[in-house]
Amino acid sequence: MRSTLLRFSFFFLMCSPFAWATPGNNPSNTHEYQLANGLKLIVRQDNRAPTVAHMVWYRAGSIDEVNGRTGVAHVLEHMMFKGTDKVKSGEFSRMVAAVGGRENAFTSRDYTAYFQQVEKSKLDEVMKLEADRMSNLNFDDAEFLKEIQVVMEERRLRTEDNPNGLLYESLMATAYMSSPYRYPVIGWMNDLENMQASDARDWYRSWYAPNNATVVITGDVDPQKILQAVEKYYGVASAKTLPVRKPQLEPIQKGIKRVQVKAPAENAQLAMAWKVPKLEPGKLDNPEPYALELLAAVLDGYDNARLNRALVKEQRVVNDVGVGYDMISRGPELFLINVTMAKGKTVEQAESSIRKALNEIAKNGILDSELKRIKVRILSDQIYKRDSIFGQAMEIGSTEMAGFSWRDIDVMLQKMETISPAQVQAVAKKYLVDDGLTIGVLDPQQRKSSEMKKGVQ
Structure with missing residues (x-):
């Protein structure tokens, strides 16, 4: 556990309030666009190396889960690699590796994110793959049953067989009364044991929409050309009516x-x-x-x-x-x-x-x-x-x-x-x-x- 001061880039010097500006911190290098379907695109141009980071962020994490279905955001992250009508299960990672890229995904309390980092000429190829699974994820029950076992084993290793994980999980569940932050991101084991493929599909249909997503692209790119490519690949996705988010305000604590x-x-x-x-x-x-x-x-x-x-x-x-x-x-x-x-x-x-x-x-x-x-x-x-x-x-x-x-x-x-x-x-x-x-x-x-x-x- 450590301070998240590192979340922000503290580019300030004691002698001048504006001395911290750097090439990566220049607003003129960063461009924001909104597609007709609600998708937000942020492009930061940084030409120091011929590489590009391509990320898709969905504003859906464990904070959006409910009792009985905890862990579903993380489970769906796993299922996003299980294929579409065009890409077979397991092929996504192989295809990114084939163009010399690296890729992964992660789920947090607040969001789920997917990324690839590739040589700039390969950006269109990974963008096409990512846009495809935004709208066309297609996995069968057998794939889900195999993957839910992987997630349960992940929970055993990270939490149930890990004293640090057990302590943190119990601390959060005790500190919070109503906030979904009391749920572990990976979910309670009983919820995982009883989760169905339909739960993951419902989560996908509810939250995975362009109007609940932000695409961030940084690196050696031309912002206008990026906008054209994003409109080509992501612009075909249809906006959805998102579930109503309840505030679930945490009551004031009145004692230790x-x-x-x-x-x-x-x-x-x-x-x-x-x-x-x-x-x-x-x-x-x-x-x-x-x-x-x-x-x-x-x-x-x-x-x-x-x-x-x-x-x-x-x-x-x-x-x-x-x-x-x-x-x-x-x-x-x-x-x-x-x-x-x-x-x-x-x-x-x-x-x-x-x-x-x-x-x-x-x-x-x-x-x-x-x-x-x-x-x-x-x-x-x-x-x-x-x-x-x-x-x-x-x-x-x-x-x-x-x-x-x-x-x-x-x-x-x-x-x-x-x-x-x-x-x-x-x-x-x-x-x-x-x-x-x-x-x-x-x-x-x-x-x-x-x-x-x-x-x-």
């Missing part, structure tokens, strides 16, 4: 919550999650989300950050520290701190040390030099990201899916630059309190002899 998870593990773990605000579209002036991002970096943004220095190096009460916060998202947000106990140390000791570090910031604040150091470090980290064709596409797409415009990114960066140590102190004091806190503890259990023998083999 705790959950304990017993699982085979070497060391105990502690996770602390506070309800905190996020940035809202159209309200970019709110300083609190920016201050929370910087607070995450103060605590865990570099090797000698406060929690790592105090808990790992000095007190040696934990082996590692992680801090996480998403400033932008479709649902409610948490400020997370996760630690793994050192041998002979207890979760009570770790919780006490974390509280002491947080109280120190709430009481005495942080140094101006400390905040400047963090910003400069972020700058150096992000130059490499902006140098990546794929990284630029990821930044644009994830921002759009959260309900913001790619144009907002630079505004966010400028707002971030203005945050003061006093504002960081203020959010620590206001939000990292017990009334909005959920605590998860992993109680390590000794592995059964059969599991130990299996591990040796």
Whole structure:
């Protein structure tokens, strides 16, 4: 777990508010179009290398799921590779590889995305493939029955046999009462066991439409030629009436919550999650989300950050520290701190040390030099990201899916630059309190002899 400051490119220098502009961060290089069927196209021209990243983002993730059908967004991601009337099952990946490209897909709480990265002359070929499965996915029940077993095994490996996964899953289900963020993206095992091919087809028919999709293309391209190609391939898809999205607002938490998870593990773990605000579209002036991002970096943004220095190096009460916060998202947000106990140390000791570090910031604040150091470090980290064709596409797409415009990114960066140590102190004091806190503890259990023998083999 780590801060998602890296979601944004913090190209700002202390000497000038506009010194962070780079070739990949020039609005004149980025073009936005809207097709007649509702599909949004964003093209960023970057001619430094003859490659192109092609991504299709659907604004449909686990946040759109309902009880009894959790995990269906991720299952459909798998099924999208199972063929159309023109492309047989398994052929999609083979055809991308045949033109020297790489491809994959991923599902999150907020969206599902598919991508290919190819040499620029091969863009039309992968665009044609992706546009085909936007409208013409066609898989049979037998393919579904095979693939759902793959997904269930993925859940076993990532969650049920993974103490970290079990703790995080229980923490989310405890912290959230009504928000679908309480569901695991991969779904509950019982829902996967009872899922039918018709559930995946219904999801596809409901959400996979051009008016619920954003195509992002970055790299060595001519925007006008890209628009013509996108209209040719994607423009034939028909818009749909999308399901009504219910707000499902999270009730105000009125006291500390705790959950304990017993699982085979070497060391105990502690996770602390506070309800905190996020940035809202159209309200970019709110300083609190920016201050929370910087607070995450103060605590865990570099090797000698406060929690790592105090808990790992000095007190040696934990082996590692992680801090996480998403400033932008479709649902409610948490400020997370996760630690793994050192041998002979207890979760009570770790919780006490974390509280002491947080109280120190709430009481005495942080140094101006400390905040400047963090910003400069972020700058150096992000130059490499902006140098990546794929990284630029990821930044644009994830921002759009959260309900913001790619144009907002630079505004966010400028707002971030203005945050003061006093504002960081203020959010620590206001939000990292017990009334909005959920605590998860992993109680390590000794592995059964059969599991130990299996591990040796």
